[in-house]
Amino acid sequence: MTDLPAHSPLAVRGLSVTYGDKPAVQAVDATFPRAALSAIIGPNGAGKSTFLKACLGIIPRLSGEVSIFGQPFAQARGRVAYVPQRASVDWDFPTTALEVVQMGQYRRAGLWGRLSGSARAQALDCLNRVGMADFATRQIGQLSGGQQQRVFLARALAQEADLYLLDEPFAGVDAATERAIVDVLRGLRAEGKSVIAVHHDLSTVEDYFDHVFLINQRAMAEGPVARAFTPDALHATYGGRLGLAAAPQTVQAAE
Amino acid sequence: MSLVLDALTLQAGYNAALVATGAALLGVAAGASGSFLLLRKRALVSDAVAHAALPGIVLAFMVMVAFGGAGRSLAGLLLGAALSGGVGLLAMTWITKRTRLAEDAAIGAVLGVFFGAGVVLLTLVQTMQAGRQAGLEGFLLGSTAGMLREDAILIALGGAVVLALCWLMRRPMTLVAFDPAYAATLGYNTRAIDLAMMGLATAVTVIGLKLVGLVLIVALLIIPPAAARFWTERTGVMVWVAGGIGGAGAYLGAAISATAPALPTGPIIVLVLAAGFTLSMLFAPARGILGGALRHARLRRQMQRGE
Numbered sequence: 001m002t003d004l005p006a007h008s009p010l011a012v013r014g015l016s017v018t019y020g021d022k023p024a025v026q027a028v029d030a031t032f033p034r035a036a037l038s039a040i041i042g043p044n045g046a047g048k049s050t051f052l053k054a055c056l057g058i059i060p061r062l063s064g065e066v067s068i069f070g071q072p073f074a075q076a077r078g079r080v081a082y083v084p085q086r087a088s089v090d091w092d093f094p095t096t097a098l099e100v101v102q103m104g105q106y107r108r109a110g111l112w113g114r115l116s117g118s119a120r121a122q123a124l125d126c127l128n129r130v131g132m133a134d135f136a137t138r139q140i141g142q143l144s145g146g147q148q149q150r151v152f153l154a155r156a157l158a159q160e161a162d163l164y165l166l167d168e169p170f171a172g173v174d175a176a177t178e179r180a181i182v183d184v185l186r187g188l189r190a191e192g193k194s195v196i197a198v199h200h201d202l203s204t205v206e207d208y209f210d211h212v213f214l215i216n217q218r219a220m221a222e223g224p225v226a227r228a229f230t231p232d233a234l235h236a237t238y239g240g241r242l243g244l245a246a247a248p249q250t251v252q253a254a255e
Numbered sequence: 256m257s258l259v260l261d262a263l264t265l266q267a268g269y270n271a272a273l274v275a276t277g278a279a280l281l282g283v284a285a286g287a288s289g290s291f292l293l294l295r296k297r298a299l300v301s302d303a304v305a306h307a308a309l310p311g312i313v314l315a316f317m318v319m320v321a322f323g324g325a326g327r328s329l330a331g332l333l334l335g336a337a338l339s340g341g342v343g344l345l346a347m348t349w350i351t352k353r354t355r356l357a358e359d360a361a362i363g364a365v366l367g368v369f370f371g372a373g374v375v376l377l378t379l380v381q382t383m384q385a386g387r388q389a390g391l392e393g394f395l396l397g398s399t400a401g402m403l404r405e406d407a408i409l410i411a412l413g414g415a416v417v418l419a420l421c422w423l424m425r426r427p428m429t430l431v432a433f434d435p436a437y438a439a440t441l442g443y444n445t446r447a448i449d450l451a452m453m454g455l456a457t458a459v460t461v462i463g464l465k466l467v468g469l470v471l472i473v474a475l476l477i478i479p480p481a482a483a484r485f486w487t488e489r490t491g492v493m494v495w496v497a498g499g500i501g502g503a504g505a506y507l508g509a510a511i512s513a514t515a516p517a518l519p520t521g522p523i524i525v526l527v528l529a530a531g532f533t534l535s536m537l538f539a540p541a542r543g544i545l546g547g548a549l550r551h552a553r554l555r556r557q558m559q560r561g562e
Contacts, residue, residue, distance in 0.1 A: 058436045074442075082440040089434045093294065094490045103430055107441045139488035155437075 006070025009034050009163040009194035010055060015064030017047070017054045024050045028064070028219045035192045037185055038211040039199040043238050046216040048198045049085065049167050056082055056165065068163060078107065081161035083152050085168050091141045097151045098136040101126050104158030126154040129187075131180050146177030153181060164188060166197040170204075182208055205229055261514070270407070271513040274399050274466075277407040278509035278524070279502045280414035281463050285472075286479035286501025287421045288455040290494045293480040294432040295449070299359070300347060301456040302473035303366040307343025308336035308461060309373025309469055312394055313380055320383075329406045329465060332394075336469075337461045343369050344453055397468030397521030399512050406465060413462035417455050421494070428452050429490050466509065468521035474528060475501060482532040485539035500535075504528040 004011045010032045017025040025047040032038045040048045054061045057073050068076035081104070101123040102115055109115050127133045130150040135143060140151065149169060156164055164185075170178050185195050185208075199205065205212060205225060212229045214220040214237040221233035292298045315335025319328060343365050350361040377391060390401060421428075430438045431448045439445050456476055463472050479501035483493045508524030540546045 053436065056440045058439050077440070077442050080440065082437060084434065084436050088436060090296075093433050094484065094488050094493050095429075095433065096489065099489070100433075103434070103437070103441075106426055106430060109426075 004065060004067040004070065005031060006067075007034060008032055008067070009069055010165075010196060011067045012051075012055060013065045015051070015054060015066065016062040017050050017059065018062050019050075023217060025054060025215075026218050028215065030213050030219055030222055032194065032196055032213065033211050034194050035189060036194060036210040037189055037208060038194070038196045038213060039205055039209040040196065040213050040215060041199055041202070041205065041237070042215040042220070046237075048215060051215060052082075052165050052167055052196075052198060056080070079162040081156035081159040081164050083156045083164065083166040083169060086145065086149050086152060086171065091143075091148060093140065095140060096137050097127060097132060097140055097143065097147075097154075098123055100140060100151050101154045101158050104155040107159070123154075123158050126157040127151070129157060130154045130184055144174075146173035149173050150177060150180065153184060157184070162193055164193060164195045166195070168198050168200060170199070170201065202234070270402070270404060271399075271510070273404055273407040273411075274402050274513060275506050275510045277410035277414070278466055279506035280411045280418070281459065281466065282414075282475060282479070282501035282503070282505025282524075283498040284414040284417035284421070284501075285459045285463065285475040285505070286483070286497035286499070287494050288417055288452075288459055289476035289501070290480040290483065290490070290497045291421070291428040291432055291452050292456050292476060293484070294429070294490065295452060297358070297449075297453070298473070298477045299362050300344070300453060301460055301476050303347060303362045303369075304340045304344050304453070304457050305460045305464070305469040305472045306366045306373070307346075307369035308340040308464060309370055309394070310376055311335035311337070311339025311342075311373075312464070313373060313376040313391060314339070316380060316391060317376075327390075329403070329409060333409075333461050333464065336394075336464055337457065339369065339373075340457050340461060344457060348450075393468070393519075394464050395468050395470055396519035397464075397466050397471065397512075397524070398516075399466065399509060399520050400516040402465065410462050410466060413458065417458050417462075418498070420451075420455055424448070424451060424455075425491070425494065466520055467505075467524055468519065471521040471525050474521075474525045475505065478525070478528040478532050479504065482528075482535035485535040485542045487541055500528070500531050504531055 004013060008031050010030070012028055012030045015025055015028045016023070028051065040051065042048050050059065053059045055066045055073065066073055068080055073080070098120075102119065104126075105115060105119050105123065109119065124133060124136060127136055130153050132147060132150050132154060135147060140148060143151065153169065169181055173181070185197070188195055199209070206229065209225055211223065212225050213222040214228070214233050216237045220237040221228045289298070292301060312332050312335050315332050318335075319325075319331050347358070347361045347365045350356055350364065351358050380391060390398070393400070427438070427443050427448045430441070431443065431445050435445045438448070459476060460469070460472050463475060467475055480493065480497040482500050483496035486496050487493050504527045505524050508527045509520060512518055512520040512523045535543065537544055
């Protein structure tokens with residue numbers, strides 16, 4: 001890990017991932033800032049989720065280095081919390097909102113350790129922080145999409161991590177839930193935690209995020225929103241497919 | 256009828272009582288381990304493993320006879336079953352991982368090939384003098400006939416070990432069944448946990464082969480958790496209810512079968528379990544059909560009254 005900055009919560013050099021014989025992510029470099037909200041942006045199939053999963057070791061990488069606070073992921077695991085896409089699990093699973101949040105505590109409880117009463121109280125507190133305390137004993141399939149997303153966020157909070165990686169946390173949620181999630185993420189930033197989210201809605205990037213990383217198989221641009229979230233970078237990332245309706249104000253102002 | 260009653264109350268003789276008790280423990284272990292399989296949506300893998308056990312049983316018998324034994328040692332036969340069932344499991348895992356075939360195709364291929372090979376070997380053995388007396392065909396549909404005390408104790412002990420392992424691994428297995436990618440980020444070796452889960456199911460399959468038979472052992476793994484799912488929305492509760500249903504079904508089935516040795520044990524256990532499943536599906540309050548219909552009707556009345 002020669003040139004990987006130890007101050008960065010997530011730094012990547014030369015990351016490549018393939019699915020079968022199709023390249024998904026090619027030679028990507030990226031460096032995300034500490035105590036900030038960062039967005040990973042790109043069109044469908046650009047490898048955003050793949051990038052996150054490869055950083056977390058969920059899928060194997062062909063080549064490249066990933067460093068979490070200057071360490072390989074395997075050593076920094078305890079400092080990282082992952083929020084998968086909501087559609088990735090079966091919500092008919094026989095479990096409650098509270099039990100899902102407590103999954104975030106398994107690591108600390110040890111492989112077979114007991115979850116104590118104080119752990120339960122902490123899990124309830126995490127549900128409370130996302131406004132879901134009243135639904136603790138509800139079977140997860142009886143929750144709305146936005147509520148399910150908040151339960152997933154609460155599970156990540158229960159890990160008490162320093163870096164939070166979210167895969168499309170705003171997909172299919174209503175405006176109130178989006179607001180609640182953004183408030184929680186800002187709270188994390190205020191505590192000095194780092195947040196990196198795969199994000200789709202270009203119109204809210206400037207409002208929600210400090211830093212952007214644009215990807216379309218290759219790294220297209222990265223930096224503070226004001227500097228990197230430009231019409232040129234978006235055009236390069238999305239090609240000609242970017243409709244005006246989805247374009248941010250910077251794009252419209254520039255045209 | 257009084258014969259059946261005697262069997263149920265463990266009055267039908269020492270061996271019958273032992274067999275019923277062993278079956279009950281096996282049923283509890285099958286229900287509990289089957290719950291995780293069902294939640295992981297891999298229930299049919301265990302069916303292929305069970306069918307893949309047949310060539311191992313017959314080969315083990317042939318090896319034991321070749322070395323001068325009678326070839327009837329249950330432990331020896333089950334060792335052969337475990338080995339070839341394990342090879343079948345690895346073959347399925349390999350096919351799914353290395354090719355673009357879906358798991359159901361791998362299941363079908365492995366099940367068919369191994370079972371076919373097993374039937375050919377069994378037919379060959381049946382032409383041997385020793386083979387006709389070994390009662391190997393009892394492994395197809397299960398039989399309590401001629402079951403020894405040691406056999407029953409082996410089954411009971413095996414069931415107890417599987418149950419203990421299920422309890423120890425309940426949390427990782429639940430997590431991997433619900434959200435494997437997240438489990439991986441927490442540092443769980445999901446492949447090892449999946450393999451352990453299949454290993455438990457394979458163990459149930461193998462130790463239950465003599466009693467339930469390899470054709471129907473999958474029912475002992477799947478029907479109890481499927482029935483238990485109607486009763487609860489909690490994984491922990493579901494595992495216990497499934498264990499209870501599996502234990503009761505296997506106990507009743509084995510006891511009934513002990514009074515009528517001509518009847519194969521496996522189908523009787525499956526019929527008892529099917530009754531439990533039907534009752535659960537209809538009447539379980541949490542997710543049963545009747546409870547759901549009542550709730551729906553009540554909601555409709557409330558909405559019509561404008562509440």
